[in-house]
Amino acid sequence: MSAIENHLNLHAQALQLRERRNGVLASNIANAATPGFKARDMDFKAELSQAIGAGQLKTTSEGHIPVGGTSAAGMLYRKPTTSSLDGNTVEIAVEQMEFAQNTLRYQSSLEFLNRKIRGLTRAIKGE
Template sequence: MAINFENGLGIHQYSLGIRAQRAEVLSSNIANSNTPGYKARDVDFASAMNSARSHQQGLQMSQTTDKHFDLKALSQEHVQFRVPNQPDTGDGNTVDSQQEQAAFMQNSLEYQMSLGFLESKFSGMRKAIRGD
């Protein structure tokens, strides 16, 4: 009997990819906190997860077989400009360093949590295969 990773892993595989993309966007915001005219961006996690759920395909890459994951969930369509919490300082930059660092830390914790969920899913599959 074949193992269906789509059913076995559920939505956690997509969550992990979206969290990784969000980490890149947030770190870009932090790196550009002093760049004049830079606009802070963020990933709309809810819409990215809804998109992943509706596609249930995942991440878009070159597919040599229809069993490969589809990476569409990680497209830039879910990256949006953030509405600033503070007034413009005069240089057009909308990055609030403290907010970005807090969001980055929260995202890191959620990324680790997603890894933990995936690890437990794989552990369960391993036990099922071995008959433990």
């Protein structure tokens, strides 16, 4: 990985994961009235650590067995605070709050990434 990629990797990975999480949360909201639907979410911190390679074991030979899970393995079921008679675990207020918070964090990561790119551009131009 080049120095520029290392410089931008964290925020770029965070943007991709926040976008994926927004899709999951939007699916939860869309299925709030679906009987038996189980609300899902992801462990963002664990997914980001895996995406940037923090603590991830890598194989050095084709004969080695790879260690680690896929992104789908990072999906978790949300535990509801109140039970629904139809088995649906979506709590619309919780999902809307999580969606809003995730969107705000997405915008923050985007701004951090833009600032880093502007700084690199200025350095290249010699400003």
